[in-house]
Amino acid sequence: MKNIKLDPIWIFLCHKNDPIPASERILCCAQVYGAALGMQLPGQLKITRPDNKKPYFENALFLHFSVSHSDGLWILALSTLPVGIDAQHHRACDKKGIASRFFHPKEQALLENDQYTSFFRIWTAKESYVKYTGAGITDDYASFSVADTARLSVSLGNAIFSFLPGGDHFTLCLCSESVGTIFLKDTRF
Amino acid sequence: MLALIQEIIYNVTGKTNVHYDTDFIKDLELNSFDIMNIICAFEDRLGVSVPTRDVWQLHQVKDAIAYMEQKGITL
Numbered sequence: 001m002k003n004i005k006l007d008p009i010w011i012f013l014c015h016k017n018d019p020i021p022a023s024e025r026i027l028c029c030a031q032v033y034g035a036a037l038g039m040q041l042p043g044q045l046k047i048t049r050p051d052n053k054k055p056y057f058e059n060a061l062f063l064h065f066s067v068s069h070s071d072g073l074w075i076l077a078l079s080t081l082p083v084g085i086d087a088q089h090h091r092a093c094d095k096k097g098i099a100s101r102f103f104h105p106k107e108q109a110l111l112e113n114d115q116y117t118s119f120f121r122i123w124t125a126k127e128s129y130v131k132y133t134g135a136g137i138t139d140d141y142a143s144f145s146v147a148d149t150a151r152l153s154v155s156l157g158n159a160i161f162s163f164l165p166g167g168d169h170f171t172l173c174l175c176s177e178s179v180g181t182i183f184l185k186d187t188r189f
Numbered sequence: 190m191l192a193l194i195q196e197i198i199y200n201v202t203g204k205t206n207v208h209y210d211t212d213f214i215k216d217l218e219l220n221s222f223d224i225m226n227i228i229c230a231f232e233d234r235l236g237v238s239v240p241t242r243d244v245w246q247l248h249q250v251k252d253a254i255a256y257m258e259q260k261g262i263t264l
Binding site (some may be wrong): 020069088093098101102123127137138139 | 220221226241245
């Protein structure tokens with residue numbers, strides 16, 4: 001029988017203009033997560049940010065995180081496995097132009113079929129995926145698809161997509177290797 | 190060229206107060222989606238193509254202007 005590891009993932013949502021700086025927020029949340037899971041974390045976690053690459057905890061490589069922000073919302077995912085998260089406000093934009101430039105033909109076909117209602121789900125799924133892999137948005141962004149012509153995919157390779165509640169104005173997508181418990185902590189209210 | 194960049198950023202994001210030394214991420218707090226929107230608008234406006242790999246090297250407005258000059262992109 002395949003041994004499936006169910007990964008506990010914690011999501012923190014804050015106002016982007018929260019008085020605590022974003023880097024401190026990450027460290028605080030990581031300590032809360034580590035304590036809850038009984039991890040032995042260094043007292044002072046160190047974040048390394050390679051140029052245009054995924055940031056990581058230099059002295060806690062077993063702890064993974066991903067950050068996103070959009071129009072006032074800041075969101076952090078913490079996990080024991082690689083993780084990517086993306087949040088996007090539903091702002092007015094040239095959906096067709098963006099899709100033709102950055103989306104795979106299958107994703108474009110789905111959008112034509114559903115009158116672009118899946119646009120932000122496709123964008124956040126793609127961006128959470130490249131955050132999960134660490135590749136970031138590159139010239140290959142249109143070379144992979146998170147959808148077929150009829151619907152969004154629930155996974156891509158080893159990665160699983162989970163859409164989180166974002167209300168009427170945001171789409172939030174989590175990309176991870178496995179999904180056990182997702183704990184969502186919204187500190188905005 | 191600065192005026193064009195200011196106009197495109199305003200049209201796409203509503204952000205103003207854009208100058209030569211403005212950093213797209215640190216000062217304007219743009220995310221990837223904003224930046225890709227701006228690139229699309231820029232390409233559409235000038236009829237050029239900007240490789241995505243080049244986009245991430247352009248941190249400030251002056252970097253974008255220098256890039257356009259280097260590539261011979263004119264209004």
